[in-house]
Amino acid sequence: MNNKFNYRKKVLFVLPTLTAGGAQRVISFVAQNIDNKKFESTLLIIGSKKDAAYKIEKTPVIYLDKDRVLNAIPALFLFLLKHRPHIVLSSISHLNTIMGIMSLFFLKTKFIIREASVVSFMSKFGSKHKNSNKLHSFLPHLSYKFINIIVCQSRDMADDFMNIYKINKNKIVIINNPITQNYPVKKETNSNTGITRYITVGRLSKEKGHKRILRILSKLKFPFHYTIIGDGPYKEEVFAAIDKYNLNEKITYIPFTSEVSKYIALNDYFLQGSYVEGFPNTALESCLVGTPVIAFNVPGGTKEIITHKENGYLAESEEYFLKCLTSSSTFIPTKISESVKFKFSKNKIIDQYETLFSKITP
Structure with a gap:
């Protein structure tokens, strides 16, 4: 390996799947676009390659081929044990909960979770099974206390997260989603058909x-x-x-x-x-x-x-x-x-992630 890459920080991005979705698109985009002179990026997917909706070309992708996050816990633990990343960033709530608990076993690794929803409002549209909700509520409250940084996509999301989980505001970082692809601007605003x-x-x-x-x-x-x-x-x-x-x-x-x-x-x-x-x-x-x-x-x-x-x-x-x-x-x-x-440009958002990664690790 070229010496100029020896000092790179290893960043592991973890997702349940690469199916079509906002979290999958954003996280895979960030993984592929952070500076490879500073960071060694790897994308770890709990699910299977056959379900992937996104083509990943600029960073290694590893599939655990598990149908559920719960079933992937042993394989995920062994992967972290073997590769010892400096930083782990995950997204999607149930995976984030698991990563919070797992962080207790990897004290030298910095764990970041990316929240994808305004939890208190989304819960109004979720499961009606009270026992399930109590369990799902208890586990995040416990595991998120061990997370180093929580990335929220908006101010409302950050305020909601702090209010629900009583997380110190110093652990919250707001990073909007980036523009992942440039599209041509259309020339007209109105139809000529009268419709x-x-x-x-x-x-x-x-x-x-x-x-x-x-x-x-x-x-x-x-x-x-x-x-x-x-x-x-x-x-x-x-x-x-x-x-x-x-x-x-x-x-x-x-x-x-x-x-x-x-x-x-x-x-x-x-x-x-x-x-x-x-x-x-x-x-x-x-x-x-x-x-x-x-x-x-x-x-x-x-x-x-x-x-x-x-x-x-x-x-x-x-x-x-x-x-x-x-x-x-x-x-x-x-x-x-x-x-x-400009507000949501690739360069601006990627720079915010790189600044976070550099700041969180020595």
Whole structure:
């Protein structure tokens, strides 16, 4: 090995899977883009390569081929024992909990977890099994006390995390999600067909608020079309709402596409109905291509992306959301894109992670 690499700090990034998802995209992106002259990056995946939705080319990837995080504990422990990384960064709550407990056995390793949601609000949309919730609540409270640093994606997330887990604020670091790919900015904001086009991209789950978007759209008095991209456990309820509001002829449904930015650019507005958001990557992507976002002002990172009337609207109620849909305001795609380009740029966010890694280890 070249001598200039001998001093590199070993950073292990751990994820349950590499399936399509915000945490997977961001963590794999950071793992591949930190300075390889300063850091030796490795990506460790609990699941299997066959499930991977992301192509990793710039850092080694190791798959444990386990179907559950719980089943991977022995293999994960042995991996840490063998490789002794200087830093371990994990994401997704159940894995973070395990890493907190495991940190007790590796006192020379610094453990960082990346929180992916505003926990207290997301819990309202989670399991209804009380015993399960009590167990899931107890374990993080215990294990997170042993974690060195918690990375939160937004100020709301950080405040919520400190409030729930009583973590010292000195352990909390706020790092927004980066722009992981540059997309061309569209040239036009409005359709020439006389039909206003709306789009939502995201998992079909209760907290994403698809049903309230459909309810609001049903009140529009002008021609429109609404594209929904995504899949998930709430699919039947979403389609039942489409039937209820007689919107079948106005809806295009796409379960999955690798061309999200292309579809967003073809629409006039990106609609976000979420009741809570960790850090909405698709809203950021929409701004990047120049499509304004209409979203509810909810806990999470939405308001750190959307500046009211600059790159979209933040609605406090369904009535105001409807008013935004009928607004005659004109947004300029290039200005929308510029509003997020530097703030969430690759260089800026990667630099924040590198600064954290350098600071946490001698």
